[in-house]
Amino acid sequence: MKKISFEKRLRLRLQVNIACMILSAILFAIVLWNKDFAFLQPMYSASLFGLFFASLALFIRNKKLKMDPEKMRTMELLETDERNVLIIRVSYTIFTYVSFGILYISMLISGFFSTTVFYTLETLLCANLVLVLFIRKMVEKIY
Amino acid sequence: MKTRIPELRRQQKLSQEELAKAVGVTRQTITSLEVGKYTASLVLAHKIALYFNLTIEEVFLFDEEEKS
Numbered sequence: 001m002k003k004i005s006f007e008k009r010l011r012l013r014l015q016v017n018i019a020c021m022i023l024s025a026i027l028f029a030i031v032l033w034n035k036d037f038a039f040l041q042p043m044y045s046a047s048l049f050g051l052f053f054a055s056l057a058l059f060i061r062n063k064k065l066k067m068d069p070e071k072m073r074t075m076e077l078l079e080t081d082e083r084n085v086l087i088i089r090v091s092y093t094i095f096t097y098v099s100f101g102i103l104y105i106s107m108l109i110s111g112f113f114s115t116t117v118f119y120t121l122e123t124l125l126c127a128n129l130v131l132v133l134f135i136r137k138m139v140e141k142i143y
Numbered sequence: 144m145k146t147r148i149p150e151l152r153r154q155q156k157l158s159q160e161e162l163a164k165a166v167g168v169t170r171q172t173i174t175s176l177e178v179g180k181y182t183a184s185l186v187l188a189h190k191i192a193l194y195f196n197l198t199i200e201e202v203f204l205f206d207e208e209e210k211s
Contacts, residue, residue: 082184083172 006076010066017059024052096132103128144182145204148173151195166190 004012028048031041065072078084107121152162159173166187175181176191183191183203192199 077167077169080167081169081172082187083175083181084169086181 006072006079007066010062010072014059014062014066017055017062020055021052021059024048024055028052100125100128144179145206146176146179147202147204148191149177151197151202155195162191162194165194 028045031044031048065075103121103125107118107125110117110121148162151157152159159170159177163170163173167190168187172181172187176183188199188203192202195202
């Protein structure tokens, strides 16, 4: 697999941070001016505020890293260290299985209260399973 | 997997931090290797062996169970 340099990765992250900030600001403006979704305003506003400030915080952190070569090297080492990479991979694998379990149990429980929620969660679970299989096949081609 | 890293480090009066920096990993990885909690990749094993001017087999001690 082609390796991307850490500097390039950092540049890409900064771009994603800016894109997220712009997107959250646009969506926030839409939510604010659209009176049809008034009942969802507090929920959407809080979520978009969160996205904006998280992106801003990450942008500042990444910018600081980019300007300090020593810190950048330390961060690169932390991210590329093979044991750390293994820890992240194992954690994500466990997280995926646990998420499936939670989703499956939630689906079963929701059936007692609402068929709509039941079918929504069932669809979500099936879609996730298909997605995992698809991603696995893609990764198999890379390695 | 058992390794001779602690012994080799002591011989060369080298800290974990220094070895980690030389082979491009974190100090925690060296600690894990030394206590046998983590098995190094071929690339890392090669880097460590090269650093000590030894072969991989001389640094990393494969026991019979791992060989089979």
